[in-house]
Amino acid sequence: MTQQLDRRNFLKLSGAALAAGSGGAATVAMGQASAAPAVQASRMADLPKAKGPRLVVVGGGTSGLTVAKYAKKENPDFDVVLVERRDMYSSCFSSNLWYAGLINLEFLANHSFLDAAVNNHYIYFNATVTGLDRDSKTLLTSQGDIRYDFLVLAPGISYDYEKIGVDDVGVQTDLRLRYPGGFVSPTEHITIHRKVREFEGGTFIQTVPSGNYRCLPAPYERACMIAAMIKKNKLKGKVIILDANPEITIKAEGFHSAFDELYKDIIEYVPQMAVKGVDPYKRKIETDFDTYDFDDAAIYPNVRASTLIEHLGLMAPSTKSNQKEANIDTRFYQYVDDPHVYVSGDSRPHPYSKSANTSNTEAHYVAKVLAARAAGKEISWQSPETICYSVVNADPMQAISVDAHYVYDPEKDVITGFSDDTKVYLDRDEAKGQGALEWAHGLYRDMFKA
Ligand SMILES: Cc1cc2nc3c(=O)[nH]c(=O)nc-3n(C[C@H](O)[C@H](O)[C@H](O)COP(=O)(O)OP(=O)(O)OC[C@H]3O[C@@H](n4cnc5c(N)ncnc54)[C@H](O)[C@@H]3O)c2cc1C
Incomplete structure (x- = not known):
């Protein structure tokens, strides 16, 4: 069964195999010596047995770190595993400030996946996701397969x-x-x-x-x-x-x-x-x-969206997203025909700003959706919040900023744009310069501390 699972997924999911046209599995077989089987037998990841419904979160960026922490808080019965391919964190947000010497590299990178996991009672699993079998609710990774009850993918973006x-x-x-x-x-x-x-x-x-x-x-x-x-x-x-x-x-x-x-x-x-x-x-x-x-x-x-979304077969049709984003519903981030699979963060198709505060506040809500659904309940839609400081002057350090929510149109089931309470602060000043630093500290705290 395992072999069949791998074979099917390899064919279904591997971009390389698909690109090879007729020879997905054959390409693997050709690359192997003698009469070895075409596909490696799968093995389960070395993880403790789940003590409750297993929630697997893919991607230790802004979205994934927040979902992992807050889903566990919302439903302490969840057995949460965060799968991240990096073994060192460093944030994309605030990196521009480093170029002008306003912060050092430690500001961006001195945050540990291990500490985040221990502080918030989940498992950090350092591996790269390679495939998915939704029929058996199994995620394939470079370090073995993981069975899930709920899966959240937050793999970010790729370049086009x-x-x-x-x-x-x-x-x-x-x-x-x-x-x-x-x-x-x-x-x-x-x-x-x-x-x-x-x-x-x-x-x-x-x-x-x-x-x-x-x-x-x-x-x-x-x-x-x-x-x-x-x-x-x-x-x-x-x-x-x-x-x-x-x-x-x-x-x-x-x-x-x-x-x-x-x-x-x-x-x-x-x-x-x-x-x-x-x-x-x-x-x-x-x-x-x-x-x-x-x-x-x-x-x-x-x-x-991250090429992972396409490789896992979760991409929306071009009529819904011309950026190869995930085919999820507007309010609950659920993959269209699978109540066990969700996609959050910058891989979503919503017209939200692809930014850290958006991903973070959205992830707080996604955690609530998951906890509710694990209990057989539904919750009302909540808008993410986009707070974004931009430092425009280095000496003195001065910034401008924006604070926005979004509007959902239930008739059309779409996000129509920014809400009326959106505030834009266009006069640069030092208070907002300090605000940019405090905002980043707050986000690191929210993702890594208890
Ligand atoms: C230069 C710069 C400046 C920015 N400035 C701001 C700002 O001022 N304010 C703001 O709000 N936002 C800012 N952002 C944007 C913000 O950083 C992102 O929008 C936000 O981090 C997106 O979160 P995410 O979780 O969706 O993606 P990411 O944070 O990119 O996380 C995705 C994670 O998934 C992992 N992953 C991907 N594929 C796999 C796989 N196959 N297996 C396992 N793991 C995988 C990646 O390693 C990564 O850790 C900035 C970004 C940049 C680059």
């Missing part, structure tokens, strides 16, 4: 380089290595930090993609932080922001004031300039209108 005209996998790979977007993994942040430190002048390009990309204000905030370093080091350099959108996508007035008043000769903002191709070797960016040469760059391509 094809949407910026880079189709060749070799070029995509070089672009990823040399000019990372800095919106998925901590190692990208280390590279961008090094780039900013080593920048000696010339042109640094920061691109902004179209679509519902991760953290709308973050590319503009990053441009400010790099410009602040250029200013501080008195370099002959500039930051060009090539924005695929017709206008700064959020807090526009606050960013424009910062660009004009703090970085007049340093930041050049170019709207409506979608990237249509990149040559990472000659350092050129093509758009419909022009070619831009650069000395260094952070190329932020379009985003899509």
Whole structure:
């Protein structure tokens, strides 16, 4: 049975196998010596026997860490296992501040998955998810299979380089290595930090993609932080922001004031300039209108849900999501035809801001949904809250911010936009600069402490 399970899932779930067309299982067999079976027999993960309904949460980012903690609080009977492929945490949010020396790396990374699990009575299981068999409620991981009663997937986003005209996998790979977007993994942040430190002048390009990309204000905030370093080091350099959108996508007035008043000769903002191709070797960016040469760059391509969502067969049809997000219902995050499987965080198809505060507050609610459903009950929909500070000045440290909820239309079963109580604070000041730090500390506390 186990072998059949693996074989079926390998065929169903492996992108590589699917891409190979006729030879998914055969490819595995060919790669193996002699008469070994086509598929490895599966084994169960080394985990203690579940003491209650087992909730498996995939992804130790903002969403997964919060779901794991609060589901256990909401229903102490849950036996919670958090499956995360990283063995070190470092946050994506707040990473821009590091580039301007406003925080150190410890601020982002000094948070332990082990401590989070011990403090909040769940198991942290360091493994990569590779497959799913919903019939037998089994998750396949690099460290063995795990049976679940409820499964929450919160694997975040992946980049979509094809949407910026880079189709060749070799070029995509070089672009990823040399000019990372800095919106998925901590190692990208280390590279961008090094780039900013080593920048000696010339042109640094920061691109902004179209679509519902991760953290709308973050590319503009990053441009400010790099410009602040250029200013501080008195370099002959500039930051060009090539924005695929017709206008700064959020807090526009606050960013424009910062660009004009703090970085007049340093930041050049170019709207409506979608990237249509990149040559990472000659350092050129093509758009419909022009070619831009650069000395260094952070190329932020379009985003899509983590490729894991597609590989597990949970992707929504293109009519529902053009970013390959999960096929879940609007109010309860449940995969459309499976009451045991949920998807939260930036892999969701909702028009919410793909940001940490949204993922965190949403996860508090998802934890309540799970606890209610384990008890055979339902709860009413609650909006997530998007609180987002953007630091625009490094000396003194000043920020702008937004605080928003969302509106649900029960007739159409859709999210229609921001609620009327949305507040945007566009005057930069030091109080909000401090607010940005306190907000991040609060989030770390909520995810890692008891
Ligand atoms: C530069 C930058 C600045 C930002 N600034 C802000 C900000 O100021 N305010 C704000 O609110 N938000 C900000 N954000 C956005 C915020 O960080 C994300 O929106 C939020 O963390 C999304 O949470 P998530 O849990 O959905 O995804 P993630 O935090 O990305 O977590 C996904 C997790 O899933 C794991 N995973 C993926 N695939 C697998 C697999 N197959 N097996 C096991 N584990 C897997 C990953 O390793 C990762 O740990 C910023 C992001 C960046 C990059």
